[in-house]
Amino acid sequence: MLGQIDITRRQAEIADIVQRSGFASVEELAERFEVTAQTIRRDVNGLCELGILRRTHGGVEPPASAGNIHYSTRQILNxxxxxxxxxxxxxxxxxxxxxxxxxxxxxxxxxxxxxxxxxxxxxxxxxxxxxxxxxxxxxxxxxxxxxxxxxxxxxxxxxxxxxxxxxxxxxxxxxxxxxxxxxxxxxxxxxxxxxxxxxxxxxxxxxxxxxxxxxxxxxxxxxxxxxxxxxxxxxxxxxxxxxxxxxxxxxxxxxxxxxx
The missing domain is CATH 3.40.50.1360 (Rossmann fold)
Structure with a gap:
């Protein structure tokens, strides 16, 4: 379907968390979802490739944006x-x-x-x-x-x-x-x-x-x-x-x- 993004439920929740807090470390996300840090890195790498998040030292943050959030990000937030x-x-x-x-x-x-x-x-x-x-x-x-x-x-x-x-x-x-x-x-x-x-x-x-x-x-x-x-x-x-x-x-x- 046009405009649909193929992500997991956990990735959608990660995007929500990072958008609300402004930053999340790999370690805290792994603890929150009770998975390994390697699993979280795969999740956030996929979100970064889509432009929904961006990597920073020790974790991820929302991408730099002037004005409204990109449509692909808004599709999965909330x-x-x-x-x-x-x-x-x-x-x-x-x-x-x-x-x-x-x-x-x-x-x-x-x-x-x-x-x-x-x-x-x-x-x-x-x-x-x-x-x-x-x-x-x-x-x-x-x-x-x-x-x-x-x-x-x-x-x-x-x-x-x-x-x-x-x-x-x-x-x-x-x-x-x-x-x-x-x-x-x-x-x-x-x-x-x-x-x-x-x-x-x-x-x-x-x-x-x-x-x-x-x-x-x-x-x-x-x-x-x-x-x-x-x-x-x-x-x-x-x-x-x-x-x-x-x-x-x-x-x-x-x-x-x-x-x-």
């Missing part, structure tokens, strides 16, 4: 949580509905959870979503034309914005780079925001999909407010200050931990 979110969304999507998908790894995983649905109409500027959806012969897929952004495999620019204005869909599904303390939705590029806002303006319901790490994460391009969306799907209950911002709004919160 993967278990993203799958929980995707299952929640899949339960609220019905056969035959029309869906607009934005870019990002969580929307991609949501589409993976929807592959068993019948008769979906998918509109997207995310090639990973498009290829996943096209594996289901009952799914009708329409993609945006325009400039393809390498790495992320999405179409951005004015053409992507205009693409979504041509349709009125049942559900718009999108993520964000971060949510600040005031509830402002943030991304790293103006093109990402414009496409997301176009989806929001042209859907009957809007689903914001994001794991807990996005709350308080900084990015520099503003694009709407968390109260603008119909429903928030996340792996944990939203922070208390965000819940307070949502009081009196029509925005619903669905958290995986609340449904267990």
């Amino acid at each position: 993967l278990a949580q993203k799958k929980l979110i995707a299952d929640l969304v899949a339960a609220d999507v019905h056969d035959g509905q029309s869906l607009a998908f934005s870019i990002g790894t969580t929307p991609e995983i949501v589409m993976q959870a929807l592959t068993g649905h019948e008769g979906l109409c998918v509109f997207t500027n995310n090639l990973n979503v498009a290829f996943t959806a096209s594996a289901n012969p009952s799914c009708q897929v329409t993609i945006a034309g325009g400039r393809l952004r390498p790495g992320d495999r999405d179409v951005v620019g004015r053409s992507a914005y205009d693409f979504f204005t041509h349709y009125k869909v049942d559900i718009g599904i999108f993520g964000v780079a971060g949510v600040d303390e005031e509830g402002t939705l943030l991304d790293f590029h103006e093109d990402e925001v414009s496409a997301r806002q176009s989806i929001l303006a042209n859907c009957r319901k809007s689903f914001l999909v994001l794991d807990h790490s996005k709350f308080g994460r900084t990015a520099h391009v503003r694009g709407g407010h968390i109260r603008d969306v119909s429903c928030i799907y996340t792996d944990r209950p939203v922070p208390q200050h965000i819940q307070a911002l949502l009081e009196g709004s029509e925005t619903r919160v669905v958290a995986a931990q609340d449904t267990v």
Whole structure:
């Protein structure tokens, strides 16, 4: 499948640990997973070859990056949580509905959870979503034309914005780079925001999909407010200050931990 990375569950957990802490030694990782240092070296070497981590003296750290984390890294960070979110969304999507998908790894995983649905109409500027959806012969897929952004495999620019204005869909599904303390939705590029806002303006319901790490994460391009969306799907209950911002709004919160 386009965009899929072949790594083990342990490697995904290693990537999560290093991304959160900023550094991990081979020895502490070996102790944590109860395997040999040689096994951990094989794991981290594979992650380094993919550009997800980089070796440093005595261990590994996240790669140097200006701006957003590389797509291949985002695909595996918090993967278990993203799958929980995707299952929640899949339960609220019905056969035959029309869906607009934005870019990002969580929307991609949501589409993976929807592959068993019948008769979906998918509109997207995310090639990973498009290829996943096209594996289901009952799914009708329409993609945006325009400039393809390498790495992320999405179409951005004015053409992507205009693409979504041509349709009125049942559900718009999108993520964000971060949510600040005031509830402002943030991304790293103006093109990402414009496409997301176009989806929001042209859907009957809007689903914001994001794991807990996005709350308080900084990015520099503003694009709407968390109260603008119909429903928030996340792996944990939203922070208390965000819940307070949502009081009196029509925005619903669905958290995986609340449904267990």
